[in-house]
Amino acid sequence: MGSVHLIKNATVVSVDKSIGTVPNCDVLIEDGVIKAVGPNLKYSSSPNIIDGTNAIVSPGFIDTHRHTWQTQLRSIGSDYVLSDYILNLRQIYGASYSVHDAYLGNLCGALDSIDNGITYLIDHCHVINSPEHADAVIKGLQEAKIRATFCYAMYANPHWEGSCIDKQREQQTPDWRLQDTVRIAKKYFQSGKDDDLIRMGFALSEPDLTPVDRLVQEIDHARHIGCKVITGHFNFGKWDPGNCIVRQLGQRGLLERDILLSHGNTLRDDELEIVAKHGCGISSTPDTELQMGMSHPVAFKAKDRGCSASLGVDVCCSAPADIFAQMRLLLQAQRHLEHEAQDKAPLEMSRSCQEILEIATIGGAKAVGLENLIGSITPGKRADLLITRCDAPRLVPAHDPVGTLVLYANGSDIDTVMINGEIVKSGGKLTNVDWPKLREELRTSVTNIMERSKKVPMEEVAATRDYMVKVLDVINQRRKANSA
Ligand SMILES: [Zn+2]
Structure with a gap:
């Protein structure tokens, strides 16, 4: 058997109409698939247990x-x-x-x-x-x-x-x-x-x-x-x-x-x-x-x-x-x-x-034609999901879990991201990357792009702008004629 994760005692915002939003709920994930959703789930193997207290589990x-x-x-x-x-x-x-x-x-x-x-x-x-x-x-x-x-x-x-x-x-x-x-x-x-x-x-x-x-x-x-x-x-x-x-x-x-x-x-x-x-x-x-x-x-x-x-x-x-x-x-x-x-x-x-x-x-x-695979916390779907911790000052309390996600939360509140059952963010940090190193590589790339872009002939840019103004005039005329 591959990896098994059990998220314990979370508020699950399933976005699945037959499950709804459930407090004090567990989510069991086996081999990248959501196996079960419900309170006090029983399990036989020894899963990686993730505490979901004061946290919201929702689809990615x-x-x-x-x-x-x-x-x-x-x-x-x-x-x-x-x-x-x-x-x-x-x-x-x-x-x-x-x-x-x-x-x-x-x-x-x-x-x-x-x-x-x-x-x-x-x-x-x-x-x-x-x-x-x-x-x-x-x-x-x-x-x-x-x-x-x-x-x-x-x-x-x-x-x-x-x-x-x-x-x-x-x-x-x-x-x-x-x-x-x-x-x-x-x-x-x-x-x-x-x-x-x-x-x-x-x-x-x-x-x-x-x-x-x-x-x-x-x-x-x-x-x-x-x-x-x-x-x-x-x-x-x-x-x-x-x-x-x-x-x-x-x-x-x-x-x-x-x-x-x-x-x-x-x-x-x-x-x-x-x-x-x-x-x-x-x-x-x-x-x-x-x-x-x-x-x-x-x-x-x-x-x-x-x-x-x-x-x-x-x-x-x-x-x-x-x-x-x-x-x-x-x-x-x-x-x-x-x-x-x-x-x-x-x-x-x-x-x-x-x-x-x-x-x-x-x-x-x-x-994108994948509603049978992803998009909700539903048993049988792939485990693409988020655990959002409601611990930051802006997220205490969280009376309405859906409202909390939509109107209050941001990326820094996401503790864990799972894609296909693999944990790609944990404890608020990306797991598979040396970000400080990659960040420097990215900054060098930015410098190179900016240096290269300075060589663009400005007269060509000006000509394109003039051309675009003309195209927009034509589009405008066509649209008005078509709607008349
Ligand atoms: Zn676009």
Whole structure:
């Protein structure tokens, strides 16, 4: 028999409707699987006993949209709108990432996620400047021991003198990324099982700006090579040209459970209906959407219509890898929106903490097709879970355990993180890493990226900005014409 853990006498916030929230409850974990949940569990072997007194056990958070590689750019976009982001991250910094930078970005980004209780993430990886970058970012995820779906993105960072882009390769074989996905699928993802810790996914060329025939080709290709999740950035506010690409994909019969729409703020009612009908996932990213002018997050609206709505951190250049923060921000923004829509002062609350916690856990699992495996504290599911100690001044007392998680707790309150039954954070510290050493390596990588990025020709950046202003004008006209 492998490892056996018994968490004793905790408050279990199961997010499983048939179990609910149970005080003084035990959780038994064997060989990476939750075996039993209930008070005073009996056990025959001698398990590793973890005291759960004054602690909450809850499912790990599921982050369904993240550009993990951007770790080295933390806080650089604190005051960005989306056009600043596109110009800086995708024209300058992305092209400045070497293979080693990409590896460190993904490793440290995934560790940051684990530290904050994220046990699964969708890595929408658009820093693949060379085939070696693809190998490096996968290695980063593997070493972090997070559960993830690595989504190989088709996005090409631009070449400039001093960047990490091979000009010849981009010019002679502009579609090399699409071909390289075949190599990656064979090399790392042959098993193709749902319970593989890292699965293969695909990130489409920008759907709102790409001809639909090309998207069809990419989706067919991704399915052919066995990708489990196909994701992309869809319909974000005033960047939405109004060509209803989700409706078009639906008409072509391409919407299936493997499609995960990031953002989708301005999806039409009929599009939400077909998204729900086909079981596609939606990832709302409250921090970036509210900050960067992408319109109000669609998660609650989509959930009300039967869609699998979930949460994502998106970019860590302007937001922490922190689902507590995303839950809190979206819940209160949604409550505000719904209170404001009423004539009179509200006499009852529109949205509960339980509802947003479900979106952040089991909702995420549904959005990526893994609800039978993760997303709740349910016997038979894999043990991806958190133990949050309610000992800090801000967490005493904890009358309402769900409210405590949603409105009060943060990553530093998480004592233990388990992924697939393996303890990856314990006593408030990451277990598998020499962080002080890795931190210095990361700082050197930051210096190298910043040095390289200084070589970007500023006239090209200015030209791109002018071009973007024109594109936005065209999008605006199209959207108005399409809605007329
Ligand atoms: Zn994104």
